[in-house]
Amino acid sequence: MSELQHLLELILxxxxxxxxxxxxxxxxxxxIGSILGVILVITERGHICExxxxxKILGSIINIARSIPFIILIIAIFPLxxxxxxxxxxxxxxxxxxxxxxxxxxARVIESSLKDVDWGVVEAxxxxxxxxxxxxxxxxIPEALPSIILGITLTIINIIGYSAMAGAIGGxxxxxxxxxxxxxxxxxxxxxxxxxxxxxxxxxxxxxGNFLARKFNKK
Amino acid sequence: xxxxxxxxxxxxxxxGKIIALNDINLSINNGxxxxxxxxxxxxxxxxxxxxxxxxxxxxxxxxxxxTDITRLKPASxxxxxxxxxxxxxxxxxxxNSTVFENIAFPLRISHLxxxxxxxxxxxxxxxxxxxxxxxxxxxxxxxxxxxRVGIARALANNPEIILSDEATSALDPVTTEYILDxxxxxxxxxxxxxxxxxxxxxxxxxxxxxxxxxxxxxxxEKGDVLDIYANPRTETSRSFLKDSFSTLAKSFFINTENNKxxxxxxxxxxxxxNKPVISSMIKKCDIEANILAGxxxxxxxxxxxxxxxxxxxxxxxxxxxxxxxxANEVGIExxxx
Ligand SMILES: Nc1ncnc2c1ncn2[C@@H]1O[C@H](COP(=O)(O)OP(=O)(O)OP(=O)(O)O)[C@@H](O)[C@H]1O
Ligand SMILES: [Mg+2]
Numbered sequence: 001m002s003e004l005q006h007l008l009e010l011i012l013x014x015x016x017x018x019x020x021x022x023x024x025x026x027x028x029x030x031x032i033g034s035i036l037g038v039i040l041v042i043t044e045r046g047h048i049c050e051x052x053x054x055x056k057i058l059g060s061i062i063n064i065a066r067s068i069p070f071i072i073l074i075i076a077i078f079p080l081x082x083x084x085x086x087x088x089x090x091x092x093x094x095x096x097x098x099x100x101x102x103x104x105x106x107a108r109v110i111e112s113s114l115k116d117v118d119w120g121v122v123e124a125x126x127x128x129x130x131x132x133x134x135x136x137x138x139x140x141i142p143e144a145l146p147s148i149i150l151g152i153t154l155t156i157i158n159i160i161g162y163s164a165m166a167g168a169i170g171g172x173x174x175x176x177x178x179x180x181x182x183x184x185x186x187x188x189x190x191x192x193x194x195x196x197x198x199x200x201x202x203x204x205x206x207x208x209g210n211f212l213a214r215k216f217n218k219k
Numbered sequence: 220x221x222x223x224x225x226x227x228x229x230x231x232x233x234x235g236k237i238i239a240l241n242d243i244n245l246s247i248n249n250g251x252x253x254x255x256x257x258x259x260x261x262x263x264x265x266x267x268x269x270x271x272x273x274x275x276x277x278x279x280x281x282x283x284x285x286t287d288i289t290r291l292k293p294a295s296x297x298x299x300x301x302x303x304x305x306x307x308x309x310x311x312x313x314x315n316s317t318v319f320e321n322i323a324f325p326l327r328i329s330h331l332x333x334x335x336x337x338x339x340x341x342x343x344x345x346x347x348x349x350x351x352x353x354x355x356x357x358x359x360x361x362x363x364x365x366x367r368v369g370i371a372r373a374l375a376n377n378p379e380i381i382l383s384d385e386a387t388s389a390l391d392p393v394t395t396e397y398i399l400d401x402x403x404x405x406x407x408x409x410x411x412x413x414x415x416x417x418x419x420x421x422x423x424x425x426x427x428x429x430x431x432x433x434x435x436x437x438x439x440e441k442g443d444v445l446d447i448y449a450n451p452r453t454e455t456s457r458s459f460l461k462d463s464f465s466t467l468a469k470s471f472f473i474n475t476e477n478n479k480x481x482x483x484x485x486x487x488x489x490x491x492x493n494k495p496v497i498s499s500m501i502k503k504c505d506i507e508a509n510i511l512a513g514x515x516x517x518x519x520x521x522x523x524x525x526x527x528x529x530x531x532x533x534x535x536x537x538x539x540x541x542x543x544x545x546a547n548e549v550g551i552e553x554x555x556x
Binding site: 118119120123124125126127128129130131133135138142143146188216217218219 | 271283293297298299300301303304305309311312313314315317324325327328329356357358372375377382484
């Protein structure tokens with residue numbers, strides 16, 4: 001009993017740290033990624049704001065960003081993290097590389113969701129006199145919402161994985177805990193406990209995501 | 220009211236240029252139901268989509284109340300589009316929005332106040348008889364109900380023109396009739412000009428006062444539906460008029476392989492149906508007439524009688540007889556010679 005209590009005391013602060021990192025990284029990456037994803041879609045040839053040049057450049061940047069290994073990204077981004085949050089270690093500092101790493105992923109997720117929207121519905125709204133923002137916010141996003149929700153669920157789970165890696169180089173959180181206790185001090189129970197917590201969290205998030213996606217899907 | 224002049228539209232594809240519209244000229248009167256009929260690929264959709272600039276034409280003008288819509292700036296184009304409702308073959312409703320929200324869509328983007336939207340949508344729901352489905356989602360509706368939502372949405376901004384691209388092609392015959400009647404009512408009630416695209420003659424017959432026949436991107440015939448029905452001048456229009464009756468009439472061919480006999484289809488419209496034309500013809504010309512088949516059709520609320528007549532006699536008197544019928548406003552189609 002006291003051992004369990006000890007474990008909990010050990011895990012809980014790390015858990016909150018992880019939650020903090022994941023929450024804000026998701027928030028920022030979804031904001032940045034959604035903007036990029038929308039731009040990717042509407043600037044495509046034949047879409048509502050055709051700009052092939054811009055579309056190509058943006059696509060390339062996103063591909064490059066996605067091909068950089070996360071661990072390298074974190075280190076490469078140290079100066080930027082210091083500039084934004086004043087430090088390069090700790091959970092707050094980890095939010096910067098996490099957001100930047102996840103944003104291109106979100107952009108592609110949003111892009112593919114929006115591309116699946118029936119073009120006829122877009123045309124119907126254009127025929128009714130809708131302007132570009134109205135098509136984006138009243139047609140594209142609401143019609144793609146279920147698939148966007150699933151995409152963001154996937155993003156959160158990815159960020160949880162990344163945040164464990166960030167922990168390895170001083171980001172704090174569950175990943176950090178697992179490495180310090182499980183790997184460096186051979187406390188297998190701590191390692192196992194963090195894994196169990198992560199499994200539960202991932203399962204929970206996926207379940208909520210599926211539920212919301214189904215709730216918003218009226219097809 | 221709508222003047223289309225020298226309209227041209229080409230599509231650039233990987234396999235080369237496709238000329239979809241080749242020098243189209245049309246004028247469509249205020250308050251008319253104007254039909255555009257043609258085979259698949261004739262350019263009907265391209266034409267109607269140019270009218271609200273979903274497709275930009277290569278050249279030519281589309282004057283709507285004197286304004287060339289092809290030259291408008293984006294903001295004025297959006298304003299003009301609000302006065303042109305459009306109905307689609309596949310309905311194109313927002314699948315994650317309710318019936319109410321779908322109809323409210325054009326009003327919301329016009330920033331109408333909430334209570335006015337509520338009022339207007341409810342009136343429209345009543346008009347298309349969908350009050351009980353206001354909070355249903357499109358997936359829960361039948362095809363006919365979806366199209367009624369589409370029509371209500373097209374009417375939301377009190378348009379002056381409605382464009383209908385194959386609005387009934389995905390529907391069964393009974394639902395088709397209902398939708399066609401609804402369009403006709405709307406045209407009568409609100410005086411809205413309706414442009415109907417179809418590949419079915421039945422739609423034109425039921426709905427339209429004037430029609431243009433499109434073939435390979437060109438208008439091959441245009442005019443009053445009744446005139447074209449009585450006197451189809453091109454092969455295309457004849458093929459559209461070839462309804463089940465004409466097919467039946469063709470079965471009389473076999474017996475008439477000589478020039479002492481001629482089988483014709485005579486169409487009696489309006490005036491000519493009140494006169495004893497056939498008996499006068501028999502008295503006047505030295506021929507014998509044998510009525511092989513007959514029917515009565517309703518076109519545009521006008522009764523049109525069709526007779527398949529076998530005329531026997533010398534070639535000269537047969538010519539005279541046909542000329543006599545033509546002089547009496549009877550439409551003639553020679554089924555054999
Ligand atoms: N977006 C496009 N890109 C390339 N070619 C096109 C495009 N839209 C239409 N076309 C071509 O233009 C021609 C006219 O097409 P359109 O859709 O106007 O015909 P339609 O009369 O409406 O046919 P349907 O009855 O099958 O709807 C066709 O040859 C078609 O293949
Ligand atoms: Mg078409």
